[in-house]
Amino acid sequence: xxxxxxxxxxxxxxxxxxxxxxxxxxxxxxxxxxxxxxxxxxxxxxxxxxxxxxxxxxxxxxxxxxxxxxxxxxxxxxxxxxxxxxxxxxxxxxxxxxxxxxxxxxxxxxxxxxxxxxxxxxxxxxxxxxxxxxxxxxxxxxxxxxxxxxxxxxxxxxxxxxxxxxxxxxxxxxxxxxxxxxxxxxxxxxxxxxxxxxxxxxxxxxxxxxxxxxxxxxxxxxxxxxxxxxxxxxxxxxxxxxxxxxxxxxxxxxxxxxxxxxxxxxxxxxxxxxxxxxxxxxxxxxxxxxxxxxxxxxxxxxxxxxxxxxxxxxxxxxxxxxxxxxxxxxxxxxxxxx
Amino acid sequence: xxxxxxxxxxxxxxxxxxxxxxxxxxxxxxxxxxxxxxxxxxxxxxxxxxxxxxxxxxxxxxxxxxxxxxxxxxxxxxxxxxxxxxxxxxxxxxxxxxxxxxxxxxxxxxxxxxxxxxxxxxxxxxxxxxxxxxxxxxxxxxxxxxxxxxxxxxxxxxxxxxxxxxxxxxxxxxxxxxxxxxxxxxxxxxxxxxxxxxxxxxxxxxxxxxxxxxxxxxxxxxxxxxxxxxxxxxxxxxxxxxxxxxxxxxxxxxxxxxxxxxxxxxxxxxxxxxxxxxxxxxxxxxxxxxxxxxxxxxxxxxxxxxxxxxxxxxxxxxxxxxxxxxxxxxxxxxxxxx
DNA sequence: GGAAACTAGGAAAACGATTGCCGTCACGGT
DNA sequence: ACCGTGACGGCAATCGTTTTCCTAGTTTCC
Numbered sequence: 001x002x003x004x005x006x007x008x009x010x011x012x013x014x015x016x017x018x019x020x021x022x023x024x025x026x027x028x029x030x031x032x033x034x035x036x037x038x039x040x041x042x043x044x045x046x047x048x049x050x051x052x053x054x055x056x057x058x059x060x061x062x063x064x065x066x067x068x069x070x071x072x073x074x075x076x077x078x079x080x081x082x083x084x085x086x087x088x089x090x091x092x093x094x095x096x097x098x099x100x101x102x103x104x105x106x107x108x109x110x111x112x113x114x115x116x117x118x119x120x121x122x123x124x125x126x127x128x129x130x131x132x133x134x135x136x137x138x139x140x141x142x143x144x145x146x147x148x149x150x151x152x153x154x155x156x157x158x159x160x161x162x163x164x165x166x167x168x169x170x171x172x173x174x175x176x177x178x179x180x181x182x183x184x185x186x187x188x189x190x191x192x193x194x195x196x197x198x199x200x201x202x203x204x205x206x207x208x209x210x211x212x213x214x215x216x217x218x219x220x221x222x223x224x225x226x227x228x229x230x231x232x233x234x235x236x237x238x239x240x241x242x243x244x245x246x247x248x249x250x251x252x253x254x255x256x257x258x259x260x261x262x263x264x265x266x267x268x269x270x271x272x273x274x275x276x277x278x279x280x281x282x283x284x285x286x287x288x289x290x291x292x293x294x295x296x297x298x299x300x301x302x303x304x305x306x307x308x309x310x311x312x313x314x315x316x317x318x319x320x321x322x323x324x325x326x327x328x329x330x331x332x333x334x335x336x337x338x
Numbered sequence: 339x340x341x342x343x344x345x346x347x348x349x350x351x352x353x354x355x356x357x358x359x360x361x362x363x364x365x366x367x368x369x370x371x372x373x374x375x376x377x378x379x380x381x382x383x384x385x386x387x388x389x390x391x392x393x394x395x396x397x398x399x400x401x402x403x404x405x406x407x408x409x410x411x412x413x414x415x416x417x418x419x420x421x422x423x424x425x426x427x428x429x430x431x432x433x434x435x436x437x438x439x440x441x442x443x444x445x446x447x448x449x450x451x452x453x454x455x456x457x458x459x460x461x462x463x464x465x466x467x468x469x470x471x472x473x474x475x476x477x478x479x480x481x482x483x484x485x486x487x488x489x490x491x492x493x494x495x496x497x498x499x500x501x502x503x504x505x506x507x508x509x510x511x512x513x514x515x516x517x518x519x520x521x522x523x524x525x526x527x528x529x530x531x532x533x534x535x536x537x538x539x540x541x542x543x544x545x546x547x548x549x550x551x552x553x554x555x556x557x558x559x560x561x562x563x564x565x566x567x568x569x570x571x572x573x574x575x576x577x578x579x580x581x582x583x584x585x586x587x588x589x590x591x592x593x594x595x596x597x598x599x600x601x602x603x604x605x606x607x608x609x610x611x612x613x614x615x616x617x618x619x620x621x622x623x624x625x626x627x628x629x630x631x632x633x634x635x636x637x638x639x640x641x642x643x644x645x646x647x648x649x650x651x652x653x654x655x656x657x658x659x660x661x662x663x664x665x666x667x668x669x670x671x672x673x674x675x676x
Numbered sequence: 677g678g679a680a681a682c683t684a685g686g687a688a689a690a691c692g693a694t695t696g697c698c699g700t701c702a703c704g705g706t
Numbered sequence: 707a708c709c710g711t712g713a714c715g716g717c718a719a720t721c722g723t724t725t726t727c728c729t730a731g732t733t734t735c736c
Contacts, residue, residue, distance in 0.1 A: 007459065007481055009692060020716050025694055032695085033713060052457040056394035056403065057692035060721040065394065067458075070438070076419055085414055088440050097454060100408070100438040102426050116435060119390040120405075121345065143345055225623040251623070258596075281619070285563040285589070347722055358686050363724055370725090371683060395722035398691040 008049035017045035028053070059121070068308060069099045069117035071110060071138065073129025073151055076102055078279070079297065083128045083150045086301025094309050096123070103129065114138055124308045127151065128301075132193045134160075145311035149304035150297065152320055159311065161304040161321045165195055166202035168293040168325030172246050172274050173206040175291070175327055179334065181244035181272050183215045187231040187256060188248025191220040196248055199276065203246055215242045223248065228255020236263060243271060244333075250275035250282035250292055257286050257332070273332040288331035296326050346387035355383035366391070397459070406646060407437045407455035409448060409476065411467025411489055414440055416617070417635065421466045421488045424639025432647050434461070441467065452476055462646045465489065466639075470531045472498075483649035487642035488635065490658060497649065499642040499659045503533055504540035506631040506663030510584050510612050511544040513629070513665055517672065519582035519610050521553045525569040525594060526586025529558040534586055537614065541584055553580045561586065566593020574601060581609060582671075588613035588620035588630055595624050595670070611670040626669035634664050 014024035019042060026032035027042035045051075059065040068091060072080050088098050099122060101113040117125060125146045127138055134154040138146060145159075152160035176184055186203055189196040200218040207213050219234060221227035228247065232255075235242065247253035253275030257267055267273050267288060275282065278294035300323040307317045352362035357380060364370035365380035383389075397403040406429060410418050426436050437460060439451040455463060463484045465476055472492040476484060483497075490498035514522055524541055527534040538556040545551050557572060559565035566585065570593075573580065585591035591613030595605055605611050605626060613620065616632035638661040645655045 007456075010694095011692080021693075022695075022717075023715050026715085029694080032715080035714065038714080052453060054398075054692055055458045056397055057721090058694075059394055060392075060398065060692080061694050063721080067437075076423055081414055081419065084438075085440055088438060092440075097458060098438045099405075100422075100426060100436045102423055102430075115390060118345075120393045120435060251619070255623070281589070285593070348724095349722075359723080360687075360725075361685055364685085367724080370685080373684065376684080392722050395691085396724075398693095398722080399724050401691085 007054070008046075008051040010051065010053065012049055013042065013045045013051050016049065017042040064123055065121045066095055067097045067099060067120065067122050069101060069113070069120075069122045069125045071101045071103050071113055071117075071125060071127045071129075073103050073110070073127065073131060073135060074105045077130065079130050079150060079295075080128050082297035083301035083304070086298035086303075087126055087128075087149065087305040088301075089298075090302040090305035091309070094305075096309075110138065114142075118143065123312045126304055126308055127153075128304075132190075132195075134194075145308060145316060147304045147308040147311065149301055156320065157318050159307055159317055159319065159321070161300055161307065161323055163295040163297070163300060164322035164324050165198045165295075167322065168276065168295070169199040169202035169246075170206040171325060171327045172276070172293050173203050175329070175333060176244045176246065176272055176274060177210060179268075179272060182212055183242045184212075184244045184246055185215050185235055185240070185242045186218040186246050186248070187228060187235075187252055188218055188220060189223040189252070196220060199248055215240050221252075223251055225251045225255035225258070228252035228257075229259040230255075232256050232259035232263065245271060245273050247273070247275050250277045250279045250286075250290060253290055253292070253332075254282045254286050257290070261287070268332050268335055275332075278326075278328050283328075283330060286332065291330045291333040292328050294326040294328050296323060299323065345392070346384075346389040348389065348391065350387055351380060351383045351389050354387065355380040402461055403459045404433055405435045405437060405458065405460050406643075407439060407451070407458075407460045407463045409439045409441050409451055409455075409463060409465050409467075411441050411448070411465065411469060411473060412443045415468065417468045417488060417633075418466050420635035421639035421642070424636035424641075425464055425466075425487065425643040426639075427636075428640040428643035429647070432643075434647075448476065452480075456481065461650045464642055464646055465491075466642075470528075470533075472532075483646060483654060485642045485646040485649065487639055494658065495656050497645055497655050497657065497659070499638055499645065499661055501633040501635070501638060502660035502662050503536045503633075505660065506614065506633070507537040507540035507584075508544040509663060509665045510614070510631050511541050513667070513671060514582045514584065514610055514612060515548060517606075517610060520550055521580045522550075522582045522584055523553050523573055523578070523580045524556040524584050524586070525566060525573075525590055526556055526558060527561040527590070534558060537586055553578050559590075561589055563589050563593035563596070566590035566595075567597040568593075570594050570597035570601065583609060583611050585611070585613050588615045588617045588624075588628060591628055591630070591670075592620050592624050595628070599625070606670050606673055613670075616664075616666050621666075621668060624670065629668045629671040630666050632664040632666050634661060637661065 010024050011021055014021045024042050027034055027039045091098055103110040124144050126149055128149045129151050131151050134152045137153050137155045137158055148160040152162045186200055188200055219231045245256055247256055253273055257273055260267055260271055265271050275290050275292040278292040283290040283292050303323055348362050349359055352359045362380050365372055365377045429436055441448040462482050464487055466487045467489050469489050472490045475491050475493045475496055486498040490500045524538055526538055542552055557569045583594055585594055591611055595611055598605055598609055603609050613628050613630040616630040621628040621630050
C-alpha cells in the first residue's frame with residue numbers, strides 16, 4: 001500500500017473474494033444469510049486491501065452523516081476548549097466526527113460556516129464561545145438540531161446549556177460562611193458582562209438569606225490581575241473591615257492575593273480568598289493555592305453533546321439548562337495545619 | 339422551511355424549474371451551454387428551496403472531499419490552539435473543512451481516529467500537540483498526505499513544521515546583549531524536555547560567539563512559576579552576580595520576577611528579564627510587563643496547512659521545516675522613560 | 677434548398693455502498 | 707416424481723450529483 005495508491009472500493013474486495021458487491025457488503029456488515037466460509041473470505045480480502053467503507057457513499061444511503069458541526073462564536077479560547085473537548089469526547093463515543101469552525105466573532109464568517117455545514121449534511125450543530133450576553137441564534141428554522149453550549153441563545157426556545165453561575169456564587173459564599181467569615185467583599189469583572197452581574201447578585205442574595213450583606217457594593221472592573229491589585233487598593237483605602245474576598249475570576253483573585261500580601265495581610269489567616277473558574281494556572285501559582293469555583297466546562301460540553309445526540313434521535317430538550325458548578329477547596333480559605 | 343423539512347435535492351430544484359437534473363446541475367455550476375433565462379430560472383428555484391448541494395454526493399464524483407483531519411496528540415492545550423486556529427484559517431480559505439480529533443495521548447484512540455478519518459476520505463491530515471520529543475508517525479504509507487505541526491515526526495522523511503526554538507533563544511540572548519547585559523543566567527524547564535535542552539544550548543552558543551558564557555550552568559526544573567521562584571533562591575544563594583535572566587517559559591519568568599522583587603532586586607534596572615512563549619496572561623500580569631519570545635504558533639499552523647494543501651495538490655515538502663520566532667519587547671528588559 | 681454548424685437541453689452512466697427481491701440449488705417429505 | 711422449503715448469493719434499484727454523449731431544432735452559407 002504505497003502513498004499513491006487509490007483507496008480500495010468494495011468492488012475491489014468483492015473481486016478479490018470472488019463474490020458480487022452486494023454479497024461483499026453483506027459479509028462485511030453481518031447482513032443477509034451467507035456461509036461462514038464466504039464471510040471469512042470477504043473479510044480476509046478486505047483486510048488485505050485495507051478496505052475502509054467510504055463514509056460519504058454510505059451516508060448517501062442512510063441519510064445520516066454521523067458528523068456534527070461545532071461553531072465557536074469568538075476565537076477559541078480558554079473557556080471554549082474544555083467545552084469543545086467534552087463535546088468531542090461525548091460525540092466520539094457516539095461514533096460522530098466533529099467539524100471545527102472558528103467563527104472569530106465575524107457574523108459573515110459564521111454564516112458561511114453554517115452554509116458549509118449544511119451542505120455537508122451534518123446531523124447537528126453545537127455553538128459555543130464566550131459572550132457578555134446571550135447571542136442571536138445562528139439561523140432560523142434550520143433543518144438540523146442546534147445546541148448552544150456555554151453561551152446561550154437569545155431565543156428561549158433554543159436548547160442552551162450554560163453553567164449555573166448563580167449557584168456557583170452561592171456555593172462560594174456558603175463556603176466562606178462555613179469557614180467562619182462574615183465580612184465579605186466582592187471584586188469582579190465589568191458590570192456590562194452578564195456573568196459579573198449574575199454572580200454578584202447571587203452572592204448578595206445568599207448573604208441576605210443569613211441576614212448579612214457584602215461589606216461594600218461589588219467592585220466591578222476587569223477580569224485581570226491588574227484590576228485585582230487595584231481593587232485591593234480601593235478596598236483598603238475605604239477602611240472597611242473585611243475577612244474574606246470573593247473574586248469574580250481566578251485572575252482577579254491572584255491579583256488580590258498579591259496585593260494583600262504586599263499590604264501585609266495574610267491569606268487565609270486575615271483574609272480568606274476564593275476565586276472563580278478554577279483555572280489551574282492561577283490556582284496553583286497563587287500563594288497560597290487558591291480555592292475556586294469550577295465551572296465544570298468539560299462536563300457541560302459533554303452534556304450539551306448528549307442533548308444534541310438526543311435531539312438528533314428525535315428527543316429535543318428545548319430551553320435553557322443550567323449545569324452545576326463545583327467548589328474546589330485549597331489553602332486560600334483554609335488555615336493549613338501547623 | 340420548517341425544522342422537520344427534508345433537505346432539498348437537485349431533483350426538487352429541477353422539477354420546480356421545469357428542467358432535467360442534468361440541466362439543473364449545469365445551470366448551478368456554470369457548465370454546459372444554457373440559455374441565460376434557463377440558468378436564472380434554475381437559480382431562482384434553488385434559492386426558493388434553499389438548496390445546497392450535498393457535499394458527500396458531490397465528492398463521490400470528484401474523488402475529493404475538501405476535508406482534512408486534525409489530530410492532536412495530547413489533550414488540546416494552550417499550545418495546540420493557536421496552531422489549530424492558524425491551520426483552520428488557512429484551510430478555510432481553501433474551502434476545506436476540518437475534522438477535529440482529540441487524541442488525548444492515547445495511541446489506541448489515535449489509531450481509531452486515523453481509521454475514521456480515512457473512511458471519511460479526508461484529503462489530508464495535520465497532526466499537532468506537544469511532546470517532550472519527536473513522536474512516532476501516525477501510520478506508514480498512508481494514502482493521504484500528513485503534515486506534523488508544532489510536534490515533529492520521528493521519521494525525518496515526514497513533513498514537520500516546528501518552531502525555530504534555537505533561533506528564538508538566540509534572539510533572546512541578542513536582545514539582552516543589545517540592552518547592555520552580559521552576566522546572563524538561564525532558568526528553564528525539565529532537562530528531559532527537548533525544548534529545554536535546545537533553548538539552553540542555543541543560548542550558550544550565542545554567548546560563546548561573543549566570547550561570553552552563562553554565569554552559571556542552566557537551571558533545569560519545571561515550566562512553572564513555582565520553579566521560577568525556587569530557582570531564584572538557588573541563584574541568589576550561589577552568590578553569582580547576574581544582570582539578566584533568560585527564562586525557558588513565561589511562567590518561569592513570572593515566578594522569577596516575583597521572587598526577585600521579594601528579594602529587593604528591581605526589574606529591569608538591576609536584572610533584565612526575558613521569557614519564552616509570549617503568553618499574554620503572563621506577560622501582561624507580570625510587574626513589569628514581560629519581554630518574551632513569541633513562537634508564532636498561529637503562523638506555524640497556517641504554514642503547516644499551506645504545506646498540506648500543496649501536498650494534496652501534488653507538491654509535497656518532505657522534511658523538517660523551522661518556523662521563525664519573534665522577539666516582543668516590553669518593560670522587563672527596557673528601563674521605562676522617566 | 678440542402679448540408680454543415682451551432683445551440684439548448686435531455687438521457688443515462690458513472691461515483692461507492694446498501695438492501696430488497698429473486699433465482700437456484702439441494703434436500704426432505706409425500 | 708413432485709412440491710415445498712431453506713440456504714446462499716446474485717441482480718438491480720437507490721441515494722444525490724456530475725458529466726459525457728446525443729438528439730432535436732435553428733442558423734448560416736453556398
